[in-house]
Amino acid sequence: xxxxxxxxxxxxxxxxxxEAKAGVIHKxxxxxxxxxGNTVAYAAVYGPREMFPRSQQNPKKGVLRCNxxxxxxSGAGDxxxxxxxxxxxxxxxxxxxxxxxxxxLSDYPNAVxxxxxxxxxxxxxxxxxxxxxxxIALADAGIRMRDMIAAVSVxxxxxxxxxxxxxxxxxxxxxxxxxxxxxxxxxTGEITLLQGDGLIKxxxxxxxLELVKKPLQKIAEIQRxxxxxxxxxxxxxxxx
Amino acid sequence: MNETFKxxxxxxxxxxxxxxxxxxxxxxxxxxxxxxxxTAEGSARVKCGDTEVIAGIKLSLGTPYSDTPNDGVLSTxxxxxxxxxxxxxxxxxxxxxIEVARVIDRAIREGKAIDTKKLCxxxxxxxxMVNMDVLxxxxxxxxxxxxxxxxxxxxxxxxxxxVVDGKVDYKHLSKKSLPVNALPIEITVVKIKDNFIVxxxxxxxxxxxxxxxxxxxxxxxxxxxxxxxxxxxxQKDVDFMxxxxxxKSKELRKLL
Numbered sequence: 001x002x003x004x005x006x007x008x009x010x011x012x013x014x015x016x017x018x019e020a021k022a023g024v025i026h027k028x029x030x031x032x033x034x035x036x037g038n039t040v041a042y043a044a045v046y047g048p049r050e051m052f053p054r055s056q057q058n059p060k061k062g063v064l065r066c067n068x069x070x071x072x073x074s075g076a077g078d079x080x081x082x083x084x085x086x087x088x089x090x091x092x093x094x095x096x097x098x099x100x101x102x103x104x105l106s107d108y109p110n111a112v113x114x115x116x117x118x119x120x121x122x123x124x125x126x127x128x129x130x131x132x133x134x135x136i137a138l139a140d141a142g143i144r145m146r147d148m149i150a151a152v153s154v155x156x157x158x159x160x161x162x163x164x165x166x167x168x169x170x171x172x173x174x175x176x177x178x179x180x181x182x183x184x185x186x187x188t189g190e191i192t193l194l195q196g197d198g199l200i201k202x203x204x205x206x207x208x209l210e211l212v213k214k215p216l217q218k219i220a221e222i223q224r225x226x227x228x229x230x231x232x233x234x235x236x237x238x239x240x
Numbered sequence: 241m242n243e244t245f246k247x248x249x250x251x252x253x254x255x256x257x258x259x260x261x262x263x264x265x266x267x268x269x270x271x272x273x274x275x276x277x278x279t280a281e282g283s284a285r286v287k288c289g290d291t292e293v294i295a296g297i298k299l300s301l302g303t304p305y306s307d308t309p310n311d312g313v314l315s316t317x318x319x320x321x322x323x324x325x326x327x328x329x330x331x332x333x334x335x336x337x338i339e340v341a342r343v344i345d346r347a348i349r350e351g352k353a354i355d356t357k358k359l360c361x362x363x364x365x366x367x368x369m370v371n372m373d374v375l376x377x378x379x380x381x382x383x384x385x386x387x388x389x390x391x392x393x394x395x396x397x398x399x400x401x402x403v404v405d406g407k408v409d410y411k412h413l414s415k416k417s418l419p420v421n422a423l424p425i426e427i428t429v430v431k432i433k434d435n436f437i438v439x440x441x442x443x444x445x446x447x448x449x450x451x452x453x454x455x456x457x458x459x460x461x462x463x464x465x466x467x468x469x470x471x472x473x474x475q476k477d478v479d480f481m482x483x484x485x486x487x488k489s490k491e492l493r494k495l496l
Contacts, residue, residue, distance in 0.1 A: 120296070
């Protein structure tokens with residue numbers, strides 16, 4: 001069998017439609033909104049502020065602390081029980097690691113920069129959407145950064161490499177499916193998040209990581225545009 | 241909050257002014273959008289000034305309580321997301337979040353917003369459970385009123401999912417709406433010194449003396465009450481606050 005045409009008609013290296021905004025949460029130091037297809041992520045940055053509990057303070061530099069959360073009504077099936085799960089804890093953890101390489105917190109000893117990521121609606125790719133929103137939020141908060149972080153999933157459905165799988169593709173029954181969320185520093189191509197579910201040969205993985213570069217550049221462009229637009233609005237004084 | 245600032249607010253209120261330029265009995269601008277969450281069976285986003293709340297309704301099939309074998313089950317949950325405000329912290333809901341959820345729940349339950357008898361599928365065995373989740377994205381005060389409005393708007397927007405062989409098929413919503421009987425509106429009247437205001441911002445909530453939330457039905461019947469704040473209210477205060485709440489509920493009802 002062969003996967004000839006994507007279920008929703010997209011090109012194989014094409015993401016779902018993307019919408020990004022900055023400055024959507026008014027009481028936060030910085031915030032971002034990232035929608036890719038039917039997956040929606042909000043991120044808010046609070047800090048740098050004093051780290052509690054104190055035992056987690058680092059006297060050398062600030063700490064980045066991420067929290068990923070799916071809203072109870074955001075899943076495709078049953079209600080998601082509120083509160084942390086093993087899954088959400090792991091995603092929070094890898095999100096931190098995905099963002100950390102571009103974030104410079106050396107000016108903020110003993111402080112924490114909190115990043116809260118909330119997903120009101122999901123259709124796969126939620127950790128990547130969360131990372132994209134968080135990256136916008138960190139930049140919006142004025143945290144010193146070396147670049148944006150762009151993230152999207154890449155993978156294999158049956159015999160084809162594809163970018164940005166949705167739930168329908170993850171659940172494809174006509175053949176094997178591999179789903180590989182990737183986050184990248186767009187200017188250097190360094191990979192900051194790499195996870196993988198499903199079966200894939202090493203050549204395919206290599207090609208997949210090559211395939212995903214262009215869409216990630218495009219995402220980074222959309223992120224930057226969202227920030228610029230937000231600041232343009234602010235200069236004109238008609239924000240909110 | 242420092243005393244100078246508090247005094248500034250008090251003095252302004254005595255002249256009938258508020259920090260954001262509103263009059264004492266004015267709400268901020270409210271917008272309601274429904275059907276905003278594709279993964280929920282019903283949803284609404286309500287913005288009221290800088291407060292923005294999403295309510296999502298999830299339906300599932302479950303066993304009724306043994307003392308009400310013919311009734312569906314309602315449950316309301318609120319979390320004060322740390323994303324929405326620097327004052328909120330993570331972790332399980334604390335008393336402030338629990339109060340918001342319970343007061344919203346009270347108006348919906350006691351106001352008989354949902355005909356729970358119509359949620360019965362098989363007496364004593366199988367009923368529809370209605371899970372209402374009310375979550376702030378932006379929080380600048382008045383979470384109970386805005387949350388209750390979002391919740392009611394979401395309930396009105398809710399469609400049953402299809403059921404195939406006794407299992408819920410969330411991918412396909414039927415055309416059948418949730419049996420919504422009544423539309424309770426909650427209005428919180430805040431007392432600061434001798435002034436009464438509605439739709440408080442977070443700053444106003446921090447200095448309030450007392451507050452009274454009133455759930456009001458279309459025929460002006462009261463279906464829920466909750467007093468908050470550290471100071472007592474006189475009978476005269478309560479009369480005034482209830483009258484004001486009923487008056488304001490009519491304005492909000494028009495938005496639904």
